[in-house]
Amino acid sequence: MRRVVRLFVGISLFSALILAGGLVTGTSRPFAPGDKVLYRNDFRNCPVGEIPEGFNKIDGAVECVKFNNHIWVANSAAAGMELGKKIDLGAGDFSIDFNVVPRDAGEFNFFLYENDEKGWDKKVIPKSKLTFYQCGVNLEGVGFLKKIKDCYEKPQHVALQVRRGQMRFYINGKRAVAIPWKLEKGKGVTGFGFEHRFRADPYGYLISDLRVAKYTKAEAKPTPEQVGIIVRKTSEGSMLTVPEKVLFDFNKFILKPEAKKALDVVADYIRSHPARQIVVTGYTDNIGTDAYNLRLSLQRAQSVADYLMDCGKVDPKLFKIVGKGKANPIADNATEEGRAKNRRVEIRLIR
Incomplete structure (x- = not known):
C-alpha cells in the first residue's frame, strides 16, 4: 500500500x-501583487515611434505605439523581437504582471532568466515560459492551460506569482496554474523577458503596464x-x-x-x-x-x-x-x- x-x-x-x-478550487484565489514595488512602467512618456526605455535587452525592431489612447511597446517588423529586463529577484517571493494585446495569431512568450556564467540573460528557467498562441495559453513543461475567448485586439492581464515554493500564473485575475518552484542552490532570478518571433506580424503583440514587486511578508x-x-x-x-x-x-x-x-x-x-x-x-x-x-x-x-x-x-x-x-x-x-x-x-x- x-x-x-x-x-x-x-x-x-x-x-x-x-x-x-x-x-x-485554487483558481478562486485572486492575484495579489507584491507590496514592495521594484519596477513599474506604463510607457506613458515614450513618444510614438521611439525605442522604449527601461529594457536592458532589445533584440529586433521595437518601438512605442498608441492603441486605444494608451502607450504600448511592440515589434515593428516581421522579424519579431526579444525584450529583456535585468532585475534581481532572488529565489522567490516576487510578482510580475503586465498587460498584453494580441493582434496576430503568432506566438508570444514570457519567461524568467536565471543567473548563468555566460550572462544574466543567457539561460531561461525551465517551465517558466508562458506562451500565447491563437488565443490559447500554454506553459512549458505543463501544457495547455486555457483558451481565451475573443482575445484579439483586447488587453489581457498576465500575472506571475512566486511564493511558498510555488509558481502561479494568473490570466485576467484568475489563477490558470500552480506548479512547484525550486531553484538549484546558488541560483536566482536575474530578470524576465518577452519574445514574439514565430509567425510575427508587425505590431502583432502590444505590451504595457509592467509591474515587478517583492513580498515583504511570508504567505500563510x-x-x-x-x-x-x-x-x-x-x-x-x-x-x-x-x-x-x-x-x-x-x-x-x-x-x-x-x-x-x-x-x-x-x-x-x-x-x-x-x-x-x-x-x-x-x-x-x-x-x-x-x-x-x-x-x-x-x-x-x-x-x-x-x-x-x-x-x-x-x-x-x-x-x-x-x-x-x-x-x-x-x-x-x-x-x-x-x-x-x-x-x-x-x-x-x-x-
Missing part, C-alpha cells in the same frame, strides 16, 4: 478540492478549512473530517494527486496539535455489501495513514487504522448529497 501512495509524492499540482457546498499556509477539511474540537482533542472527493475517486482507495495538498495541511495540523494517538477511520455510504464497504473503508483509512506517515513524517507508532463501512452516517443515505457526506475519512487526535 505504501508503495502505491509513494507514486504520488512528486505530483503537487493542486487542481481542485470539493467541499460539501460544491467545487472550490492554508488552514484545514480552506482545503475542504472540517475541524471539530472534542473532549479527547480534535477531529478532522475529510470528504471522499478531496481524497479519492468514487469506489477507489488510491489517493488522487490533489489529495497531497489536503494531507500536507493535515500533517501540519498534527504537528501543531501533538497527540498521544491518531485514529484514522474510513467510512462509506450504504451502497454495496457490508463486506465490500468494510474493506474499502479500511483501505482508504490505510491510504491516508500511509501518506501521513511516509510523506507527512508523522510518527507511525501513533496510528490506529479503522474501517467502519456504512456505520455512523452523518447524513441521509437516501440522497446522493447525503451519501457523499457519509463517504469520508475521520482523523481523531487524542491528547
Whole structure:
C-alpha cells in the first residue's frame, strides 16, 4: 500500500478540492501583487515611434505605439523581437504582471532568466515560459492551460506569482496554474523577458503596464478549512473530517494527486496539535455489501495513514487504522448529497 501512495509524492499540482457546498478550487484565489514595488512602467512618456526605455535587452525592431489612447511597446517588423529586463529577484517571493494585446495569431512568450556564467540573460528557467498562441495559453513543461475567448485586439492581464515554493500564473485575475518552484542552490532570478518571433506580424503583440514587486511578508499556509477539511474540537482533542472527493475517486482507495495538498495541511495540523494517538477511520455510504464497504473503508483509512506517515513524517507508532463501512452516517443515505457526506475519512487526535 505504501508503495502505491509513494507514486504520488512528486505530483503537487493542486487542481481542485470539493467541499460539501460544491467545487472550490485554487483558481478562486485572486492575484495579489507584491507590496514592495521594484519596477513599474506604463510607457506613458515614450513618444510614438521611439525605442522604449527601461529594457536592458532589445533584440529586433521595437518601438512605442498608441492603441486605444494608451502607450504600448511592440515589434515593428516581421522579424519579431526579444525584450529583456535585468532585475534581481532572488529565489522567490516576487510578482510580475503586465498587460498584453494580441493582434496576430503568432506566438508570444514570457519567461524568467536565471543567473548563468555566460550572462544574466543567457539561460531561461525551465517551465517558466508562458506562451500565447491563437488565443490559447500554454506553459512549458505543463501544457495547455486555457483558451481565451475573443482575445484579439483586447488587453489581457498576465500575472506571475512566486511564493511558498510555488509558481502561479494568473490570466485576467484568475489563477490558470500552480506548479512547484525550486531553484538549484546558488541560483536566482536575474530578470524576465518577452519574445514574439514565430509567425510575427508587425505590431502583432502590444505590451504595457509592467509591474515587478517583492513580498515583504511570508504567505500563510492554508488552514484545514480552506482545503475542504472540517475541524471539530472534542473532549479527547480534535477531529478532522475529510470528504471522499478531496481524497479519492468514487469506489477507489488510491489517493488522487490533489489529495497531497489536503494531507500536507493535515500533517501540519498534527504537528501543531501533538497527540498521544491518531485514529484514522474510513467510512462509506450504504451502497454495496457490508463486506465490500468494510474493506474499502479500511483501505482508504490505510491510504491516508500511509501518506501521513511516509510523506507527512508523522510518527507511525501513533496510528490506529479503522474501517467502519456504512456505520455512523452523518447524513441521509437516501440522497446522493447525503451519501457523499457519509463517504469520508475521520482523523481523531487524542491528547
